[in-house]
Amino acid sequence: MRKYLVALAFLSSSAFSTAGFAQDWTGFYIGAHGGYAWSDIDYPGLNPYVAPPAPCGGCGPPRASLEGGLLGGQVGYNFQFSNLVLGIEVDYAFGDLSETVRDGNYLVQTHEISGLGSVRGRLGYAIGDNILPYVTGGWGWAKASLGQSCPNDARAVVSGYCSGVTATQGGPHNLTDEQTIDGWVLGGGVEYRISDNWSIKAEYLHYDFDE
Numbered sequence: 001m002r003k004y005l006v007a008l009a010f011l012s013s014s015a016f017s018t019a020g021f022a023q024d025w026t027g028f029y030i031g032a033h034g035g036y037a038w039s040d041i042d043y044p045g046l047n048p049y050v051a052p053p054a055p056c057g058g059c060g061p062p063r064a065s066l067e068g069g070l071l072g073g074q075v076g077y078n079f080q081f082s083n084l085v086l087g088i089e090v091d092y093a094f095g096d097l098s099e100t101v102r103d104g105n106y107l108v109q110t111h112e113i114s115g116l117g118s119v120r121g122r123l124g125y126a127i128g129d130n131i132l133p134y135v136t137g138g139w140g141w142a143k144a145s146l147g148q149s150c151p152n153d154a155r156a157v158v159s160g161y162c163s164g165v166t167a168t169q170g171g172p173h174n175l176t177d178e179q180t181i182d183g184w185v186l187g188g189g190v191e192y193r194i195s196d197n198w199s200i201k202a203e204y205l206h207y208d209f210d211e
Contacts (some may be wrong), residue, residue, distance in 0.1 A: 038067040066097035092117035110147035140185035183209040
C-alpha cells in the first residue's frame with residue numbers, strides 16, 4: 001500500500017469573460033498557472049517494519065520525498081452574491097516529480113508523478129472591488145508510476161525480499177507500473193483583480209491519495 005500526500009503552491013493568471021466582471025467576480029474564466037509541488041509517499045501497511053539482519057544500510061520501507069515544478073491551466077465559473085463568491089474550477093498541470101530510494105531489503109523503488117488535476121468548489125469573500133480571499137476543496141487525481149527492481153547479482157543480496165531465487169521469492173527483476181490515483185484536495189488562496197478582465201492569484205493545495 002502506498003499513501004501519497006502532495007502539496008502544491010502556485011501563481012495563476014486568469015482572463016474573465018466581460019459579462020458582469022467589471023462590477024463583481026461573476027463570470028466564466030480561463031487561465032494558466034505555474035508552481036512547485038512536493039510529495040511524501042508512505043507505506044503505512046509496513047509499519048512497524050521488520051528490517052533484515054545487519055548490515056542493511058537504510059533499513060525500513062522506502063519513504064520517497066518527491067518535488068518539482070508544475071505548469072498547467074484552469075477553467076472555472078464564479079457567481080457573486082453580495083460579498084460572497086461561489087465558484088467551481090477544473091485544473092490540470094504537467095510536471096516531473098521523481099525520486100529513487102532503496103529499502104532495507106535491497107529493493108529499489110522509483111516513484112514518479114507526471115500530472116496533477118482537480119475539480120474543486122470555491123467559497124470566497126470579496127473585499128472591496130479587487131481582493132478575493134477564498135477556500136477551496138474537492139476531488140483530485142494524479143498520474144503516477146512506480147518502478148521496482150532487485151539487483152541482478154544475487155550474491156550482493158544477503159537477506160530480505162531480493163535474496164529469493166524464484167519470482168515469488170524475489171530474485172532479479174525490474175518491474176514498472178503506471179496508474180491514475182485519486183483522492184481529496186483542500187486549500188485556499190487570495191485572488192487579486194488587476195483590470196476589468198484579468199486577475200492573478202496565489203494558491204496552496206493539499207492532496208491526499210490513499211492508495
